[in-house]
Amino acid sequence: MPEADIVQLHDGAEPNPARLIAKLENVVFAARSRKLVDGLTFSLRNNGITTIMGPNGAGKSLALRLLARLLLPMDGYVHECGLAARDIALVFQKPVMLRRSVKGNLIHALKLHGVNRRERPERLAELLRMADLEHLSSSPARLLSGGEQQRLALVRALAAQPRLLLLDEPTASLDPQATQAIEKLVMQASNNGTKIVLVTHDIGQARRLAFDVVFLHQGFAHEHSPAETFFTEPQSLEAMAYLKGELLV
Ligand SMILES: Nc1ncnc2c1ncn2[C@@H]1O[C@H](COP(=O)(O)OP(=O)(O)OP(=O)(O)O)[C@@H](O)[C@H]1O
Ligand SMILES: [Mg+2]
Secondary structure (H helix, E strand, C coil): CCCCEEEECCCCCCCCCCCEEEEEEEEEEEECCEEEEEEEEEEEECCCEEEEECCCCCCHHHHHHHHCCCCCCCEEEEEECCCCHHHEEEECCCCCCCCCEHHHHHHHHHHHCCCCCCCHHHHHHHHHHHCCCHHHCCCEHHHCCHHHHHHHHHHHHHCCCCCEEEEECCCCCCCHHHHHHHHHHHHHHHHCCCEEEEECCCHHHHHHHEEEEEEEECCEEEEEEEHHHHCCCCCCHHHHHHHCCCCCC
């Protein structure tokens, strides 16, 4: 058993009045004796979308996997505030589609989530409409374009009505229209009360969506600031360099 554990954290542990959803505390994760995440600490609160930014290899995807409990920390803690594993969903950068139709993928997700047979058609129709995929509902999911697959992956994750939705670069390599469609879905989910954590390299997107920004570099959070100030007055030298396009891992 690793020393570290997943701990339930109760409200009121910190002064910020917004409700605490989860917290990483001094988390360490290593592979092949290299520390990939080293003393990672940040909190997630229910007041808007949190973006995680940082250069390639900074540990952003690892941070999402740690939050989703797909990886266990070797030291430190992942606190979750009253969240069960089923309340957390992670959408990977390259979504994995089941070898079924679009509809089949969504029905599978609804079944897994325990939605009963009678309610499924209505929920399915709603998800297809949200993703604007009604016209492709019978197509094999694996043949969809990148943007269509991203939209499907997002509504498939939403089928489980997660309380914490972790999105790893959901619009990387998508055109502006597809990006806008994803951003709209993300904002809708956030407005409906799902806590969203979004990894992105797209500064414009982070400016449009983020309430706060966690900036990672070399497996460590160098800054966690409100979006209002992050882009104009970053507090850390690392974030400053990244925003100027100067920071390399
Ligand atoms: N299972 C693993 N074994 C060894 N090294 C790993 C493993 N997973 C990730 N890494 C390394 O850990 C570092 C952080 O990886 P991570 O995928 O979290 O980066 P990232 O910030 O998401 O980068 P990107 O912007 O390129 O997606 C990288 O140097 C990566 O090569
Ligand atoms: Mg990544």
